[in-house]
Amino acid sequence: MATIARNNQRSLSWINGAGHRLVLGLFMFIVLAHWAEHLVQAAQIWILHQPRPQARGVLGQFYPWLVSSEILHYGYAIVMLIGLFALRNGFAGRARTWWTVALVIQFWHHIEHLLLLIQAQTHHFLFGATVPTSILQYFYPRVELHLFYNTVVFIPMVVAMYFHLRPKDAERELTACTCARELVRV
Numbered sequence: 530m531a532t533i534a535r536n537n538q539r540s541l542s543w544i545n546g547a548g549h550r551l552v553l554g555l556f557m558f559i560v561l562a563h564w565a566e567h568l569v570q571a572a573q574i575w576i577l578h579q580p581r582p583q584a585r586g587v588l589g590q591f592y593p594w595l596v597s598s599e600i601l602h603y604g605y606a607i608v609m610l611i612g613l614f615a616l617r618n619g620f621a622g623r624a625r626t627w628w629t630v631a632l633v634i635q636f637w638h639h640i641e642h643l644l645l646l647i648q649a650q651t652h653h654f655l656f657g658a659t660v661p662t663s664i665l666q667y668f669y670p671r672v673e674l675h676l677f678y679n680t681v682v683f684i685p686m687v688v689a690m691y692f693h694l695r696p697k698d699a700e701r702e703l704t705a706c707t708c709a710r711e712l713v714r715v
Contacts (some may be wrong), residue, residue: 532583542705545619553619556612560683564607567679570715574672581672599642599649599661606642609635609682620693621703629687631682638678641665 544552566586571585589596613632620628641663648654648661653664666674692700696709 534683541615541618544615545617546705549616549619549704549705550708553616553708556616557686559608559612560686564679564683567676571676584672599646601645603639603642606635606639610639613686619688619704619706619708622692622697622700624692624696624700627685627692630685631689632713634678634685635682638682641678 535667543592565628570584570586573579573586577584585593585596595601610632613628613635617625617628617632644655645661645663653662654660656667663671663674669677693704694709696704699707
């Protein structure tokens with residue numbers, strides 16, 4: 530057990546040190562790809578006026594089961610939660626505060642997806658629904674709700690990235706990563 534703990538600590542040290550720029554870039558690629566899927570789905574509904582069941586984003590057009598796969602959606606929610614948590618120590622000061630805001634919101638989003646997954650596996654649905662339904666989905670349609678969730682997680686991530694790439698001197702000293710390069714001062 531002690532060996533596993535040491536290896537995990539070394540991995541997190543690398544992720545938040547020398548590997549921070551690489552891992553953060555890969556994580557942001559995944560986040561943006563997922564965000565793009567939601568934006569395409571929204572465009573299909575509100576611009577192209579496709580019926581909601583046919584508005585499946587890009588990948589869902591080729592693999593329709595992806596849209597209704599609660600396991601896949603929960604998997605993405607977990608990847609987001611793990612990524613936000615694992616990368617958090619690479620941020621300092623204002624950037625860390627905003628990154629933590631995204632982490633807290635994603636934690637709730639993850640709970641909602643966990644409820645959806647449990648319902649899909651047990652076929653016992655909340656609120657007398659005929660399909661898996663999250664708590665806030667009781668009040669808001671699923672597409673709109675997930676656009677909202679992705680937005681309110683993404684915005685603090687963007688703010689965190691802005692502050693992370695433009696740290697104050699005191700913040701720069703608190704991080705071991707090389708994400709923020711020295712800005713040329715004129």
